[in-house]
Amino acid sequence: LQSVCDQLVEAMRHANGAGIAAPQVGISDRIFVVHGTGSNPRYPYKPAIPLTVFINPEIQVVDSTQFDLIEGCLSVPGFRGQVRRHLAVRVTARHPDGSAFEVHASGHAAGTMQHENDHLNGVLFPDIAAPGPFGPDALMTWAAFDEHYAPVFLPVAMALRDAHPEPWRLVETERCTKRPKLVKQGEVICAELTWTGSKFERDICIAVDDQGRIGSVGPRQEGAVITRALSGKALVPGLVNSHSHAFQRGLRGRGEVYPKGEGESSFWTWRQEMYKLVERLDADKFFDMTRQCFVEMRMSGITTVGEFHYFHHDSEVSYRFDELVVKAAREAGIRIVLLNAFYEFGGFNATPLNPSQQRFKTNNFDEFWSQMDKLAGLIDSSRGEALGVVAHSMRAVDLPTIQKLHQEATARGMVFHMHLEEQPKEVEDCKASLGMTPMAALMKSIVVDSKFTAVHCTHSSAEDLKRFIGSGGNVCICPLTEGNLADGIFEHMQLCQGQVCLGTDCNARIDMLEEMRLLEYGQRLKYLKRGVCATTAGEENLAQHLLACATINGARSLNVDAGAIQPGNWADFAVINLSSPAVSGYDEASLLGAAIFGASTEGVIEGTCVGGRWQN
Numbered sequence: 001l002q003s004v005c006d007q008l009v010e011a012m013r014h015a016n017g018a019g020i021a022a023p024q025v026g027i028s029d030r031i032f033v034v035h036g037t038g039s040n041p042r043y044p045y046k047p048a049i050p051l052t053v054f055i056n057p058e059i060q061v062v063d064s065t066q067f068d069l070i071e072g073c074l075s076v077p078g079f080r081g082q083v084r085r086h087l088a089v090r091v092t093a094r095h096p097d098g099s100a101f102e103v104h105a106s107g108h109a110a111g112t113m114q115h116e117n118d119h120l121n122g123v124l125f126p127d128i129a130a131p132g133p134f135g136p137d138a139l140m141t142w143a144a145f146d147e148h149y150a151p152v153f154l155p156v157a158m159a160l161r162d163a164h165p166e167p168w169r170l171v172e173t174e175r176c177t178k179r180p181k182l183v184k185q186g187e188v189i190c191a192e193l194t195w196t197g198s199k200f201e202r203d204i205c206i207a208v209d210d211q212g213r214i215g216s217v218g219p220r221q222e223g224a225v226i227t228r229a230l231s232g233k234a235l236v237p238g239l240v241n242s243h244s245h246a247f248q249r250g251l252r253g254r255g256e257v258y259p260k261g262e263g264e265s266s267f268w269t270w271r272q273e274m275y276k277l278v279e280r281l282d283a284d285k286f287f288d289m290t291r292q293c294f295v296e297m298r299m300s301g302i303t304t305v306g307e308f309h310y311f312h313h314d315s316e317v318s319y320r321f322d323e324l325v326v327k328a329a330r331e332a333g334i335r336i337v338l339l340n341a342f343y344e345f346g347g348f349n350a351t352p353l354n355p356s357q358q359r360f361k362t363n364n365f366d367e368f369w370s371q372m373d374k375l376a377g378l379i380d381s382s383r384g385e386a387l388g389v390v391a392h393s394m395r396a397v398d399l400p401t402i403q404k405l406h407q408e409a410t411a412r413g414m415v416f417h418m419h420l421e422e423q424p425k426e427v428e429d430c431k432a433s434l435g436m437t438p439m440a441a442l443m444k445s446i447v448v449d450s451k452f453t454a455v456h457c458t459h460s461s462a463e464d465l466k467r468f469i470g471s472g473g474n475v476c477i478c479p480l481t482e483g484n485l486a487d488g489i490f491e492h493m494q495l496c497q498g499q500v501c502l503g504t505d506c507n508a509r510i511d512m513l514e515e516m517r518l519l520e521y522g523q524r525l526k527y528l529k530r531g532v533c534a535t536t537a538g539e540e541n542l543a544q545h546l547l548a549c550a551t552i553n554g555a556r557s558l559n560v561d562a563g564a565i566q567p568g569n570w571a572d573f574a575v576i577n578l579s580s581p582a583v584s585g586y587d588e589a590s591l592l593g594a595a596i597f598g599a600s601t602e603g604v605i606e607g608t609c610v611g612g613r614w615q616n
Contacts (some may be wrong), residue, residue, distance in 0.1 A: 005053050005096050008033045013380065014330060015074045016323075018046050019112050021119030024075050030056050032116035036109070039377025041323060042072065045157035046108045047167050051382075054093035054103075059117045062104070063088035067160060068132050069111055070145065070153050071125045080149075081129030081139045085111040101172050107164030108157070187612070190220055191230035192578065193588065197564060198544060200234060200588040208571040211382075212612030216567055228614075232579055234591060236547065237565050238303025238572030238608060239512045240554025242476045243417070243455050243503025246325070247286055247311050249293035250277050252508050267423050267485045275356035283314050287324045294332035296510045300601035301574035303610045304384070305334055306503070306558045308417060308455070310341035310392050313359045319371050326378050326385075333615055335383060335570070337558040339417050340375060341390035342368050342405055348395050348433040360392075365404055383611055384560055384570050388415040394430055394438045399445050406446045415451045415559045417476075418442075422456035422487050439464035448473040453557045455503065458488045465492050474499050474557045479518035481505035489522045494536035498545075501553040511601045516546035543593040575607040 004027055012020040012033055018040055021032040036049030065087040072080045088106040091113050095101060105113050115125065129138040134153045137144070145153075161167075187208050194204035196217070205224055207215040220226075255273040258265055281289065297305055307325055314320040322340065329336035343360040346353040353361055362368050372387060379385045389409035391397040397405070402418075409416045421427055421438050430438045439460050442448070448471040455476045457465060469475070477490050477500055484506065493500065502515045520542065523532035533549075534542040548563075555563030562572050576583070576591075582599035583591060595604055607616040 001055075002096055004029060004031060005033070008053070009035075009051070011074075014327075016040060016042055016327070016378070017074050018043055018049075019116045020074060021116045023119050023122075030120045032057065032120065034109075034112055034116060036112070037377040039374055041374070041378075045154060045161050046112070047161055047164070049109055049112070049168050050170070052103070052170070053096055054091065054116075055096060057091050057093040057117060057120070059113060060090045060092075061086045061088075062090050063106070067107075067111075068134065069108075069157070070134060070149060071111070071115060072142070073115070073125055075119075076124060076126060078141055079126070079139055080142060080145045081125050082132035082134060082137075083125050083128050083130075084132070085114050089113055091117075099172070101170060104169040104171070105167060107160050107167045109164070109167035187227040188225060189228045189230065189235070189573075190224075190226045191233050191235040191575075193234035193591065195234070195236045195547075195565060195592070197566070198541070200591055202588075206235070206565065206571070208612050212571050213561070214565065214567050214569050214571050217565055230575065232577070233606065234576040234578055235565065235573045236301075236576060236592075237551040237563055238570075238574050238610065239301045239550050240501070240558065240560070240563055241297060241302045241305045241504050241512065242453065242474075242501040242554040242557045243478055243505055244293070244297075244305050244307050245310075245506060246290040246293040246305075246307055246328070247281065248274060248277070248506040248508075249296075249510075250281065250285075250289045251506065265486075267487060268425070270485055275354075278311065278356050278359055281311075283317075283320055283324060286311070286314075286321055287328055290325055291328035291331050293507050293510070294329050294334045294336075296507075297504070298332050298334045298608055298610070298615060299605070300510050300512065301605040301608055302504075302510075302512060303335060303570075303572040303574070303608055304337065304555070304558060304560055304562050305329070306337045306339050306388065306417065306554075308339045308341060308390055310343045310360045310390070312341075312343075313361070315359070319374075322371065322375055323378060326375070329385075333610055333613060335385060335560070335562075335572070335610055337386045337388055337415070337560060338375065338379065339388040339390045339415070340368075340372060341392045342401065343392045343396045344401065345396050345398065348429045350398065351395075360396075365401060368405075369408065384562070386414075386558070386560065388417060388558070390416070391418045393419040393426070394441065395426060399434070399441060402442070403445050406452075410451075415453065415557065417453045417455060417557075420454040420457055421460045422458050422482075424459050427459050437461065437464055439468060443467055443471070447471070450474065450556060451559060453501070455505075456482065456487065456490075457492075458482060458490055460492065462492055462495060466495050469495055469497055469499055472499075474501055474553065476501045476503050476557060477519060478503040478505035479515050479522055480509050480511075483518065483522075484508045489526050491526060493523055493533055496537070498537050498539075498548065499553065499556075500549050501557045502550050512550045513596055513599055513601050513604075516550055516596050519549065520546060543596050546596055547592060571609055571612045573609040574605055575609075576604050577606040580604040 019034040035051040038048030066084045092102045189206045193200040203220040209215040450472040453474040534545045551563040583594040
């Protein structure tokens with residue numbers, strides 16, 4: 001039963017629906033689920049309704065007054081229809097645990113309940129649709145609705161919502177002490193080896209609760225019931241990717257031909273290739289590319305991604321791509337922290353955006369936060385999803401706006417990310433415009449803390465970086481991208497005090513083992529020493545330090561409960577196949593180093609778990 005309920009919830013969320021019934025997914029049970037976020041883009045007029053599963057519901061009309069609606073349905077894609085519904089209903093049902101409850105619903109909430117209950121009786125909205133007050137058609141396409149019916153219907157629908165400020169009241173019976181959490185049942189996991197923070201240990205049991213979080217971690221006890229035994233496998237924390245532009249996956253293999261006589265290639269010439277990609281991507285292509293990128297991340301052991309998202313607009317619909325990014329992450333099964341970007345200018349001194357950059361544009365501060373409020377309705381905190389704030393860069397956002405954005409982000413408890421000092425030209429242009437480096441200007445303008453992450457800092461001065469790190473800020477380094485784009489090597493690991501996280505950035509290659517490896521190898525090439533990343537942080541175990549950059553430090557940057565296998569964190573794991581040739585000859589002390597310095601994720605990562613949801 002719980003599995004059926006989980007399937008329904010997943011299907012509803014995937015389609016961004018307001019409800020779903022078992023027959024819609026080929027299940028004959030009398031079960032339906034409703035959930036209203038209060039800001040669903042498909043139905044913006046529908047109120048917030050708690051996620052609730054109804055087992056064997058019985059519906060009773062308590063106010064026979066009827067009102068007119070234009071409904072849609074996941075089972076009738078592409079169409080909407082005019083129907084009439086009763087104004088208020090009472091529904092009795094049972095929770096998945098068998099306890100009884102009832103709901104009193106009015107207005108749109110009552111309409112949703114009647115719609116879902118119709119499914120259980122074999123009725124779809126086209127069966128009862130008829131011409132009504134909003135126009136002559138009983139049924140219409142979504143496009144026809146948007147063009148001809150929405151201007152008449154939406155004001156009426158919003159007025160109905162306002163007329164029922166408390167459209168939902170749930171009453172538990174005496175036999176129910178608390179509502180069950182509508183997520184998968186917990187389990188007890190025991191792998192051959194588990195990374196417990198500083199070493200691999202054998203026969204460690206991890207109890208995962210029904211919310212997808214770790215309940216306990218400890219040695220296997222005699223008589224313990226193991227529900228998932230992972231023989232021949234090692235568990236490490238799910239990897240955290242702190243910085244990604246998923247759509248740039250579409251550039252892989254492009255721009256790697258360098259004709260004679262066309263001058264030197266650099267970050268700035270690569271950027272022209274990126275603009276060409278932007279011009280080619282419509283909504284479908286953008287979604288497919290973004291989803292592909294997230295699928296590759298999950299397959300490589302990444303369980304959380306900070307998606308630094310600035311490509312907002314379809315050629316016709318503003319901010320259409322924001323929703324698509326969240327949808328792509330859901331389909332891939334990866335947790336997303338959507339780092340939504342403000343992007344206003346094409347360079348310092350309020351340089352206008354070029355034509356390709358128009359699809360990145362944010363018009364003003366109020367518009368940005370209005371869109372953030374809409375996105376908040378799409379974010380599912382029960383999965384650990386979250387929103388963060390981005391000022392794309394100092395060349396794209398002026399200092400007064402950066403100050404206002406950071407102030408509002410701080411007030412809302414959101415993380416704040418920003419590209420900083422990736423290229424020498426950026427530093428020189430900022431000096432010419434503001435009389436100081438970007439980092440110096442930033443530190444002068446805002447109060448940096450642990451929720452601020454500066455991405456790259458490739459050309460930051462030691463003095464500026466020392467102040468930034470001392471204030472608690474994080475530095476995100478993306479070694480593979482910085483190598484691909486010829487940005488340079490980050491030079492100041494000795495100043496970072498363990499506050500470095502990692503990102504895949506342009507996603508030309510998605511492999512966090514390689515990111516860890518190149519982070520250290522870059523330092524060796526620069527300083528002609530080995531073990532630089534560990535020794536400059538005052539640590540001895542280099543592999544442990546590099547794994548922390550890809551887990552604990554990334555979780556800190558994104559402010560998620562992840563990065564370590566410990567109680568209270570999300571049950572996020574990457575599974576290492578101990579039979580992989582790349583780690584053959586390992587022992588507990590050398591396994592992590594063998595994986596980081598001798599393997600690719602394709603060769604050793606066999607599966608992942610995100611919030612208790614497994615995928616091979």
